[in-house]
Amino acid sequence: xxxxxxxxxxxxxxxxxxxxxxxxxxxxxxxxxxxxxxxxxxxxxxxxxxxxxxxxxxxxxxxxxxxxxxxxxxxxxxxxxxxxxxxxxxxxxxxxxxxxxxxxxxxxxxxxxxxxxxxxxxxxxx
Numbered sequence: 001x002x003x004x005x006x007x008x009x010x011x012x013x014x015x016x017x018x019x020x021x022x023x024x025x026x027x028x029x030x031x032x033x034x035x036x037x038x039x040x041x042x043x044x045x046x047x048x049x050x051x052x053x054x055x056x057x058x059x060x061x062x063x064x065x066x067x068x069x070x071x072x073x074x075x076x077x078x079x080x081x082x083x084x085x086x087x088x089x090x091x092x093x094x095x096x097x098x099x100x101x102x103x104x105x106x107x108x109x110x111x112x113x114x115x116x117x118x119x120x121x122x123x124x125x126x
Contacts, residue, residue, distance in 0.1 A: 006111060011037035014103035018096040024088030025096045032084035039078045040100070048074050071097040 012033050019027045027033050051070050052059065059066045072093040079087045087093050 008037055010104055010107040011040055014100040017103055018099035021099055022092055022095045024092030026086050028084035032082060036078055036082055036085050039081060043074050043077055068094065071101060
């Protein structure tokens with residue numbers, strides 16, 4: 001449960017950073033931000049795998065770059081579901097999804113499945 005809450009906070013932080021950096025992306029209020037992070041997690045868990053399977057041939061042809069379009073589509077879907085979350089155009093969704101993805105990747109890199117910061121120590125044996 002703790003790991004889920006930490007990941008929700010990371011997603012909300014990524015959305016907040018994206019709303020500050022990306023022109024055309026705005027989120028009104030903290031409750032909308034948290035709800036958007038929760039919905040983005042649900043959409044990424046349920047809808048995104050289906051979209052990836054359905055677009056697999058084009059993803060192969062584009063050497064995986066089409067996944068950027070899929071991620072932008074998931075962010076646009078969440079924005080369409082929430083009134084306080086606006087995206088001006090598809091470019092805003094694309095840049096916003098990149099910022100959210102990078103923020104989440106960097107933050108989740110240090111957090112393990114238990115929700116704690118994990119540090120790997122490598123010792124050299126002689």
